[in-house]
Amino acid sequence: MDSQRVDLFIMSNSKHFESFQLPAIKQQLLNLPEEKWIRIQYVQFKDPTTALIISLIGGCLGIDRFYIGDSGLGIAKLLTCGGFYVWTIVDWFLIMGATKEKNLQQFQQALTY
């Protein structure tokens, strides 16, 4: 894959991934065949900042977990009023990392299919 396009992808999507994941992602993109590149470009990654804002506002209802696609944990959070609020506060610090982790999973999924 053309390194300029890969650099552009990395620049525009760097906030969606952990910084230590970026070199591996870049390497994977460089070795990517053309037909998979189109699929990667259409993947909608979740914004960690949006997840944090949702967590601050609707964390005790589990909306942040539903947003990043963790529906099971979202239900658990909703039923326990955000894990007696303890889980809600813990998630304020964890949700950005969890979102980036989910984005990486989505990226890997797009590569395999």
Add this chain to the structure above:
Amino acid sequence: MTKRNLYIFVFVASLAGYVWVIVNIFHITATYGVCLFHKITHIPCPACGATHSVVSLLNGDFAGAFYANPFGFIICAALALLPLWLLFDCICHKDSFFRFYKNTEAALRKKYIAIPALVLVIINWIWNLHKYL
């Protein structure tokens, strides 16, 4: 979430749930005594009354449990089933609960399940507001 993390999380959550229910059986607190959402906003959250509901269920008062919060039925079923399910999986070296969890997550992303579930939660919340506000 990996299988190991999920099992540890569910085990700890069930343990906390059991401790909380036992504490409440012997010393009944107010319906929304620990709900910080209620303390901060003075609005009951969708889960307010769930502890009261579980305690009522354990006393055999189904109507009282439903009135306190219908979520209590789901929580009671989860507390009764999940530890046994985890134990079964651990003993038999299976991953049936993990697969169930993944399938449930996938099902909840479908609109025809997600939207009715959301509507039910909102209706329950409105009912909670009506009861406890």
